[in-house]
Amino acid sequence: MDNLFERTRLVTESSQLFDSDYIRPKELYLAINKRIPSIYVVNRLQIDKAIQKFKKIYDHDIQYSFNYHSDLHHQGKFSLEYAGFWLKNGCLIYFEYNYCTILFDDEMVTGEYLQMITAALKTCKEKIKSKKSAINILTISNGKYQFTELEITKTNLSIQLYYEDEFVAVDKTIIQRLNRQNDKGIVLLHGLPGTGKTTYLRHLVARLKKRVIYLSSNFAHALTDPEFAKLLIHYPNSVLVIEDAENLLVDRKLNPNSPISDLLNLSDGILADCLRTQIVCTFNTDLCNIDPAVLREGRLIAQYYFGPLPESKAQQLLNHLEKTTIASGPMTLAEIFNNEPATKKHVQRKVGFQLPYIN
Secondary structure, eight states: OHHHHHHHTTSSOGGGGEETTEEOHHHHHHHHHSSOOEEEEEOSBOHHHHHHHHHHHHGGGEEEEEEEEEOTTSSSOOEEEEEEEEETTSOEEEEETTEEEEEEOTTTSOHHHHHHHHHHHHTTBOOOOTTSOEEEEEEEETTEEEEEEEEOOOOOOOHHHHSOTTHHHHHHHHHHHHTSTTOOEEEEEEESTTSSHHHHHHHHHHHOSSOEEEEOGGGGGGGGOHHHHHHHHTSOSOEEEESSOHHHHBOTTTOTTOTHHHHHHHHHSHHHHHHOOEEEEEEOSOGGGBOGGGGOTTTEEEEEEEOOBOHHHHHHHHHHTTOOOOOOSOBOHHHHHTTOOOOSOOOOOOSSOOOOOOO
């Protein structure tokens, strides 16, 4: 073991082994072995389960191990950020987030040995419930960002019946773009409370073939956190849904501290080129309060305003639902479904082409 540390000192600058508090596994391997490693990567692991299984099976092969725990959000709870295991045959096994990197020398390690390791790790894969409609909620566990999957109740929703006729084409555009691989861009869905934005979101999630990540307004600060970006690296081609995103989208002239630049970078910047993350934002504020950069051509996939249904459309839905209420004016979906009387006065929509809204 002393010899191991002695060889490590041969690296020109010890700082080359670290990226802030994180060890660079490739640089560590090169510093010790003086050889460029071959690399296997096993993705989408239940990382805690994978580490425990690896230690149980290969405990006799482990020459040295290291790990890093941190109180990431200063809550007094330390959680594992990464762990590494140096094996007697020169392999470096490095676990971080939801993946494992295996660095090795082809002349020292047999293919059969590698297959045994990867086969053991693959039994710890994340369970993907492809047939279920699910959304991944950003949460914090032991001071560490993670995604918690929750099943969404599927809806038998008729876009033609529940929304205005013009939304049919917009919905088609949204579905086509959000299901396109290696795409980017942002969808803005805004309007009055109770007009069906959340109902549409539930319907949208059920029709997407990508992983959907939900970010509540309480976690808006995560967009500026490098740890959140590190987490997203392992979930490319995802759709990020942000509800009540007024504070994120507000014009920088109105709020100089707005994190809008981080959102723009994620939707159409350098980070977007790497992650291919698409974003869906819902909000209730007036569109004039939104930063103009969000509406830039090429960045915006669709923008739609959800308002009350016109009287004739509202009555059509009431008849379909076999309700006795008579529409005497425009009605929101909340008014229709909750048997509330039609609102006598609604603010009329401004004339002009818009892409609708959701709540």
